[in-house]
Structure formats: structure tokens, C-alpha cells
Amino acid sequence: MCLAIPALVCELVNEKRVMVDITGVRREADTSLLEEPLEIGDYVLVHTGFIISKLDPEQAKEDLKLWDEILSNQ
Amino acid sequence: MSEPTQKYRDKDVVNILIKKIKTLAEKSSETVRIMHVCGTHEHDLVKAGLRSLLPKNIDLIAGPGCPVCVCSAQDIDEVLWIADNHNVTIATFGDMMRVPSSTESLYQAQGRGVDIKIVYGVSDAIKMAEKNPETEFVFFSVGFETTSCVTAAEVVRTKLPNFSIYSSHKIVPPAMELLLQRDDLEFDGFLAPGHVSTIIGAKPYEFIPEKYDFPVSIAGFEPVDILLGIYSVLDQIIDGTARVDNMYKRYVKHEGNIAALRIVEDAFILSDARWRGLGVWPETGHEISDKYAHIDAKKKFDIPDLPTEDLRDGCICNEILIGKSKPQKCKLFNKSCRPDYPIGACMVSHEGTCNVAATYEEIIWEE
Numbered sequence: 001m002c003l004a005i006p007a008l009v010c011e012l013v014n015e016k017r018v019m020v021d022i023t024g025v026r027r028e029a030d031t032s033l034l035e036e037p038l039e040i041g042d043y044v045l046v047h048t049g050f051i052i053s054k055l056d057p058e059q060a061k062e063d064l065k066l067w068d069e070i071l072s073n074q
Numbered sequence: 075m076s077e078p079t080q081k082y083r084d085k086d087v088v089n090i091l092i093k094k095i096k097t098l099a100e101k102s103s104e105t106v107r108i109m110h111v112c113g114t115h116e117h118d119l120v121k122a123g124l125r126s127l128l129p130k131n132i133d134l135i136a137g138p139g140c141p142v143c144v145c146s147a148q149d150i151d152e153v154l155w156i157a158d159n160h161n162v163t164i165a166t167f168g169d170m171m172r173v174p175s176s177t178e179s180l181y182q183a184q185g186r187g188v189d190i191k192i193v194y195g196v197s198d199a200i201k202m203a204e205k206n207p208e209t210e211f212v213f214f215s216v217g218f219e220t221t222s223c224v225t226a227a228e229v230v231r232t233k234l235p236n237f238s239i240y241s242s243h244k245i246v247p248p249a250m251e252l253l254l255q256r257d258d259l260e261f262d263g264f265l266a267p268g269h270v271s272t273i274i275g276a277k278p279y280e281f282i283p284e285k286y287d288f289p290v291s292i293a294g295f296e297p298v299d300i301l302l303g304i305y306s307v308l309d310q311i312i313d314g315t316a317r318v319d320n321m322y323k324r325y326v327k328h329e330g331n332i333a334a335l336r337i338v339e340d341a342f343i344l345s346d347a348r349w350r351g352l353g354v355w356p357e358t359g360h361e362i363s364d365k366y367a368h369i370d371a372k373k374k375f376d377i378p379d380l381p382t383e384d385l386r387d388g389c390i391c392n393e394i395l396i397g398k399s400k401p402q403k404c405k406l407f408n409k410s411c412r413p414d415y416p417i418g419a420c421m422v423s424h425e426g427t428c429n430v431a432a433t434y435e436e437i438i439w440e441e
Contacts, residue, residue, distance in 0.1 A: 002269045
């Protein structure tokens, strides 16, 4: 139920809607729950037709650094 | 194309992480019990076979994280009462269709003529109501914070005379506190749900280490995400420390999704909620606030007190929901209660603990 699917923003439809690509399937998603603006190429999480979160690419890089720390700290 | 998830499924990374977890676990002579409270965690970790890879002294317990499973029979009884007595069309998630009420499931009710539509989300139900102004629609809304914010977005903007919402929404952190307060449960750390946390952030869990000196880690859903979560909870347990670690930072901000939280606060009020087989848990639910009474099915229809029964035929879903028992210990499991013929709520959804155990033929080690 709390399943949220990672998707790629591929078209800006209007102020409250974007088109997303979910492993090749395109559908519209509502952006009402998101404060930050979206751009084509952003990764987002979609839950029941609404975007609930936008991937933070800087943070994703930080995550990878944290992995390295944990994985190298034998 | 989707998010490049491959690196979160990398076999080598998984193997190294398992090794690290084993090294840590060896420092404990006792069994370490970690509880997650998310149906998607249960599904994804069993699908990836993670329980079988973990050292034997780590027990990963499934808590009450499947919203369909925790939905009380009474909520379904009431929705069906509205349908039967007010000639209403019910719209709801497909997951809800086979969940038993006191007497029947929504599918069975559909079989005797009740009009029930399966929708992907609340917005689709609203579109149906717009297209059919002569028909009265009720959207039966279940889910934790991930779903309730979506419902909230429609509560605050929808003004249709023929549409209302029955809220069976529940919230996670106060339920976690009630689990901590139980004398009949023993566990050492929480794995917090990643997608709920995209909305609420890390803050609402902070009382757990502060008040209970109890470790929490927020985890995502790929195998590496889940293992990193387990690693960080285990690290805290072994170390004797307690804090909230956010291991899903690429999607979860400390303060959560502010815009969504603002809408939720406007649309809902905190309420007591009925959990299947577990009674009423104070302040663990979300009801539509008075400001939006026009869209609240519980106010629109005068629902009487109905006799209700959460558990049937010896079902122990109440114990399975809080991790007190395992599906394989239930005498109905995979016999009279199966994914294709569920008796208990936990056997219905693909995220239900019993359904997952049956689908992936999970074997548990006998003590």
C-alpha cells in the first residue's frame, strides 16, 4: 500500500501535473504535494498518482560516500 | 527508464554488508530482535531472501505495517452498511477487495450486487463521480501517512455533492510507541518505513531514542537499503546507543515533505483508530476535520452501531500483526487460509505478513 514507485519526469504538463516515465510506461502525476519545482530529468517517487518526493542527487552521492565508509571499515 | 536502482541491488555490495552484519552480530550472545513496521519492507526483504542470509541470532520481526491488514472489520462493515442503505457506489483500492469484514469481503458483496469499483487512487474515484453526477460515490480510504497525504490533497480541493470519503487512515509513530509499551513484546530496535518517512521525515521518531532509549533506523526498499538499515540498527543495539539514523536520505528529508504535511494538517484531525484484532489504539488515526465535513462519509451518513468480529475461525492475525507470532505458527496457515482463499486479513494483500510467507514459501527456523 505504501508502495511508491521511482519514476523519471519526462514532460511538464501544467503547474500541477507532469508526465512521468515508470520503466517505459508513461502516465500523468499530480505535483500538488511537492513544494520544490520539477524539471525534466528529475527522479521522483510516485504514490497513487501523486509525486510524494523528489530524489536529491547531491544526497544520493552522499549516500554512496556513507556506503564506502561502512563497506571499507572492515 | 527508472531510477538507476541497480547499484542498490548489487550482489557484491549485499555480500559485503551481510559479512559486516555477521561480524557485528557475533558480538551479541543473545538473539537480536529488530521490528519493521512496513508491509513493503516485509514483501521486499522476503522476496530478496534477506532473512535467510542474515545470521541466525538476528530475528527480523514484521510489525503492523500493512494498512489493509490492520483495517478493522468494523470499518468495512460500516462502508458496506452505507452501500446497502443509501444506494451508494463504493470506490477503493484493489487490495481492500478481499479483506474480510465481519460477514463478507467487498468482492462477496459485489457478487450480491453492491456496486464497488477498484481505483488506482482517490483522484480516479473523483473523476468517476464527476462523470456520473446522478450516482453517489464513497471512496473507502485506507493507508498510512504515504497515502493519507494524497487523500488530504483531494479533501481540501474537492467540492462534489455526490462524493465523500470514509477515512480509515492510520499513523505510524504513535503506533510504534504503543508497541514499545506492551509487556508481551520483546524487541531491541525499529526499522522505520521509508515511504511513510518521505512525508513525515525523521523528526517524529526522535521521541523513541529520547524517551525510550531505543534505536531507530529509516530504511529504503532495495536489498542494499534494507541491509544498511539493519546494519545501523544493529550497530546501535550492540553499541548500547539510541538515535534515529536516516539511511534513505536520497528521498527522506529530516523535516519531511513540508507541503504535504501542511495539507494533511489542514484536512485531518488526530483520532483514535480501530486496529484489527487489537482494539482501539488512542491517537493513531486520521479523521477528516470539521472544516471539510461535507466530504466526510461518516458525517454524511448516520451509521448505526454494528456488531463486529475482527477474527474468524481461529485466525491469529492479531498476534501476527504485532510480531507476537509467525504465520507458520497459525494452524490455518496454508491450509484453510491461503492467498487464493484468505480467511485472515494478513493473507490478503501482497504485503500482508501471511501472504508474503505463503507466496515466497518462507521457511522459519524452529527454536
